[in-house]
Amino acid sequence: MTDDNLHRRRFLKATGSAAAAVAVAGCTGGDSSGNESGGSTNESETTGTGGSNESTSGEGTQDVEVDGDTLSLVNSTMTTLDPVASTDTASGTVITQVFDALMNYPNGETSVENLLASEYQNSEDFQTYTFTLKDATFHNGDSVTAQDFVYSFKRLAASPNSKRSYFILDSLGVKHETEEDSEGNEVLKPDSLGVTAEDEKTLTVELSQPFHSALEMLAYSSFAAVPQGAVGETPADEVGSDGQPTTTYNEFATSNPVGAGPYTFDTWEQGTEAEVSAYSDYHDGEPANAGVHWQIIEDTSARYNFAMNKNADIFGIPSSKYDPNKVSIENTDDKGRKFGTYGSLRNGDTANYMSTPLINTFYIGFNMQAVPKEVRQAFAYVMNQQTMVQQVFKGRGKPAYHLTPPPVFPNENYDQHAEENYPYGYNESQIDQARQVMEEAGYGPDNMYEVQWTQYDSTVWEEMAKILRDQLQAAHIKMSIEKAPFSTLVKRGTNGNLEAYTLGWIADWPAADNFMQLINPPQTDTSTSDAISYINWSSDNGSAANTAKEAFTKVQNNLAPTDSAKQTRNEAYLTMEEANWEDVGFLNVYHQTGERFWYDSVEYPPFGGMDYSRQKYDDVKVDRSD
Template sequence: MTDRNNVSRRRFLQATGGTAAAVAIAGCTGGNNEGEGNGTGDGTQETTTTSGNESTTTEGGDSGGDSGGNSNMLQLANSTMTTLDPVAATDTASGRVIQQIFNSLMNYPNGETSVENQLAESYETSNDNKTYTFTLREGVTFHNGDELTAQDFVYSFERLAGSPNSKRSYFILDSLGVTHETEDDGEGGQTYSAGTLGVEAVDDMTIEMTLEKAFHSTLEMLAYTSFAAIPQGAVGETPADEMGSGGNPTQAYNEFATSAPVGTGPYEFSTWEQGTEAEVTAYSDYYGEVKNGGVHWQIIEDSQALYNYGQNKNSDIVSIPSSQYDPSKISIENEDDSGRKFGTYGPMRNGTTANYFSTPLLLTYYVGFNMEKVEKPVRQAFAYVMNQQTMVEQVFKGRGAPAYHLTPPPVYPNGNYKQHAEESYPYGYNQSQVDQARQVMEEAGYGPDNMYEVQWTQYDSTTWEEMAKILRDQLQAAHIKMNIEKAPFSTLLQRGGNGNLEAYTLGWIADWPEADNFLQLINPPQTDTSQADAISYLNWSSDNGDAAQQATDAWETVSNNLAPTDSAAQARNEAYVQMEEANWEDVGFLNVYHGIGERFWYDWLDIEPYGGMGGSRQMYNNATVGDRQ
């Protein structure tokens, strides 16, 4: 990361406890208003959050009823959007709309954790798993009528890597590792050299992509809308043409990003009024099926207003903020093999019982520590007093699962999450151990007349503040004085990047469904905030953690075994566990809970459930709307 204010590289989740806000950088969201009633944050695909609502993720509510009189149009809600450009979006709100307009080579169907072909008809890989050859689906047209060709993907990928507007260049250059050359950036560093990307149009319908080294999640990365196809030359002949002489985006770019996006998705752009509404309509020449007339999102930031819209039946999907949420109203009728639960919720305030669905998400909320500023015994004392199960049940109203690993259960090595935690977690599984916290502090020389003082910084969230107060009271008995402060989310991230936090709350949503996407956050060399590309704020080194070298060595094993082979996967899995245990030892992250996604909807809406990658990855073309009551 070259810009400490550019949180698109970090994907930290703003942990509001009521949901992920409206954004998800590839990793970071907060209190999201998609209307999916997600108790912990619906993570979704892009990331940074600035809203701060104590709400569940939510797709609900349009104050005006049917948009344009079209009763066949889904009525949802969204938070404040920033762009319609797939390579520039770092927030969940924008990502939801982009998901409907643009298609990529691959796709997470309904936000599930396995991918399928989308614009790719088929693909082949080389024996060394470094070269991928994709054959495109025939008969696909952009919303402007142009036929999709391989040259469009070459152009789109070059934009992702080299556009001055791209916030996701690291996806293709670093995470995926497509071959490319670099050049001096004039400031002592290196930057991408335009036109050197290892992506070639073999013919009009065939693309060849070459990686620096094999990567196990190549297809999963290509499912991101950052890799979506746009027409060749749509915003300039080359990415450099997107900027004018004054260093500002050109008019052509601004139009594409705000009022004239062109993709190949099931919906074409209709309107976007900043802070008010957005709308897409069914694309008549879409290669697949579109079962409704479009989607209208009302932009609603206030969680209570969003709840009221849903209760007034102006939205097809209802948001239930934590302040209104009553777990006793949930009735579960069945559960599938992936842990998704189906049933009803109600009666609600308006007397109606809604359909209910929940699913585990690839999402972890945690308390992080700047290990240079907070001594190890203090970090361990936090871990001893924390009872994750109690916090989930009492503070977050059961809208999550207790977290003992950074890696969420669906992608934990060998499905061994619970057994490893029950047998090996050193600070008390589902219990608070205040006596042990006091003992570790007294052994470090602290006592009633020599209290250790620590600063807790969080985003403005009543649920997280409630948890902080519980911890504060418990830590008092362990000779720790914890001061609580709240800061705007952007300020929290900036201070973290500058190394100016002590204890703080954040979270992470998956970029790709594998443990290494989470555990990269605790690779000690990448946590040094004195470096511009720090991926987290731990400052973990052997100077402040006995297990730092264990984590560093384990990550090196992961990095040397990235191929999509069984032997490489086995080596990675062993290293993943070593990293989790190293984090237990030194307590860089104190994991609190894993998010679940929830959805509450009326009977007139027929919509498929989503999976662990989150509701914002779901396309709505198969949803149908009946007579609203």
């Protein structure tokens, strides 16, 4: 890959964390409240339509009857059941239960293991992977074959309905050729994709160059197996002559998804509910429960009421209802996951509790073309990340001094590197330094710099914004706060029309380069269609831009899963982090902690850093006999 081969990223509204931050990533989005549907387990302060969590709406608080050993959860609005078309985590959570891929993040942990693959081998140059498939069947009774994966991967790369083609063509970098279509667009050349069925149970995947996270990418649900011909013989057959999805495709994507996962699809009623049932012939053994039922509820208070009425077995608690003093930690494992209890709840019960560091970062971004460097640095001097996490986000996260989250930080020395090198005050606010840098630039009480802060509709992010606004006054900066619908924020960002804004990134794959691409200067240029952040970083507005660009090129030239390549990447990652400190394109705020609460009616395996949205529920035991 080169700087000219820019990864496309579709910007998605994530569940907001305790901060109701908007997160950007290929693996999350499309909902508002986190519980059972998005990149956050803490739940946001707003709904997907901008409603406040203080709403008194009773929607979704009705009792729901489910079978005694059916897992009862809450979800947000879903959009599709097609693995290659899903961009929102609400849909992805259900898709994960119905479809299986070659590899899997067990319980959302960061280390992958075989799923539909029984074993694999890689070539010496790490550019060819050969998978042997398990004996497994789709829900229609057909055996899963290598040809099904060829069909599924071609859909991912070329289907008009695919929203994740860049995953296979760019991020993973499967070998392929392109050609121009009748309108002059560069498209995938038919039958050029480097995926081959050697025989019924042997699949070969060829990469254009080594990629250290190849197996992790193949665990993503977009790479799941779909029966050959399920939606048409070729990807082009999925749409009609009018350019619209065919009836066959719509049935697959909304009412008849056929996968090889632990659950078969039962029903999905838009805005109301979805349900799946245990698949008795599942290759990994029959699930431990009868199925999963999701009640679809958008309003955060209604979700909380639903859980307090014991209609949800596993749930989140919104920040407005959350009391950190009710958490009692009993033990911590070697992965940093904490276990204990939370209570008492509003209903008098005590819930089981766990938390884990997630691989994400929430930040303030600056359009560097519009906001001078000294203003960006003043923001950094004023910001006390630790205070914000404790006071605003109620301790449900870790202060962020790097864009790379702690679980995947180079050489695992996140805290040491930040404490020894962060130039704007580690765990402190330095208002005097902020004032000094602004006065040196010619600003003062009678000549204040005016800047526009734009955020998604969130009470907690607004609370943080007001704290910053008041502090920045003393540094000769007048900040106005604007709330905008997510779609408006994204459109303005894409067009380069933001000044300071709040967003976040949740991992597509658990490695630093997934985050560092956001501060690779060529990929921040909003004048191009492939910008994945809105900061417009260049040598015209940042002295460290060329340093960051050269470091990312070094990353891209050393992607092999070898110790020497990893060390080179790690050095380049630190260079990029420090370059961002120098020019302040992103002012990192916090890394969200994932939390879950559950009643004694379930035995719930703990999830890992890739979040519970990657977790299959076939090992969850349900017993409501008491």
